[in-house]
Amino acid sequence: MVTSDALQEPSPEGGWSEAMITLAQAHVVPPTISALVQPAGVLYQDGTYCPQGALWRRYRPITTQPEMPNPSGPMLEGRWLWGGVLWAHFGHFLVESAARLWALAELHRPVDGVLFIPKRPDPDVAIRGFQTDFIHCFSPDLPIKLATSAMQVEELVVPGQGFGLGSIVSGTPKFRNAIHARFARDIKPDGPDRIYLSRSKLGLSKGGLLGEEELEDRLRAEGYEIFHPQDHSLDVQLARYKAARQVIGADGSALHLYAMVGRPDQQVAMILRRESGANLQLVKNVQSFCKCDPLVINALRTEWLPVNKQRSSRESHGELDHQVIGEELAREGFISKDASWEPVTGRKRRIMLRQKGIREDKNYVESPKFKQQRIRDLRRQRRAERAAQDSQS
16 A cells, blocks of 8 residues: 655654555566666555655655566565665665664564565675674574565565665664664673774775874774774674774764664764765764764865765775874863874875875875865965064064
8 A cells, every 4th residue: 555655755753664564466576777776676466566665865765666577477475574675785784774674573473584676686696694694683594585586475564664864864763672672682792892993904995094094003002992893793793882882983884883782871983084974874873873972073184086986985085184083082081181193294194195005196186175175274374474474574
């Protein structure tokens, strides 16, 4: 049944985002084109579109009504939960592929598994280990199936989208309640009081922080464990996040996972690595789920952009001003009050650029916005110096 609010952006206040409908002999249609917005999703037995199965991002659905498949494909027997789009990107998986799992805490009858469609049309795509591990943190041993071609489903439970990008990044009450009640409840806290979630081992194309290794050295001296999430199982990551009293990390996927187990009594600091609206989404996610306000540190001296994509994105590298970071962390009690972090300049800065693999105007360019601001600041400084000299003459 199509309700009028199912045609609107999912809301953290509820509405269709907290409702479930059940379809008999539903048609599930995976994408046939590779694009951000794709025809794909769920149809009723007669071919009518089920908009409750769409994935919304901010103000629009990025899965839209597909055509009735011909042929309809094989019948998947049993009762299945619609999971939506299965993202291979860890952050998008956490925020968008997990968006309907709240229903596992609300079902009156069990399901035989969770059914997804892939983001990209690829008959050979497989379910990844971290995806299975995450869903099993909700419901151990629950089967997961990926529909890479059109199929029918004997009984398909379609929950509303309870989480995602946009205003729904705060999560609906039912989604947050399900996370707090069921997710990773058997994983015990294990690890040090202080951890830094590092991106320094990720490749150049993943984006990151210029000067992060220097930051790690300074944090290590303050008693922080330098933690590389991608080197550890999901269980170890969650155990660390539960155990830490103080958590520092660059904005990114690791903090989305932290938000699912974080508590109000923990301190969190987020160091911006780019100028992007994604930062605000992450802050809202942590605020809503953890019931605390993270310390957000904008210490960007400049931003380095891929030469073939000259805009702030997840591939950007933010160049850090360590002095600003040290002052912010010391003021909020993350490091010693008397800590004094000097900025990295001159030859050492040039070495960091080279070691990171950034070659100016070859593979990366400096953000014009930051460059222009630095020129304006220099001009203001020179004018002030001239005015001071004139006043003394």
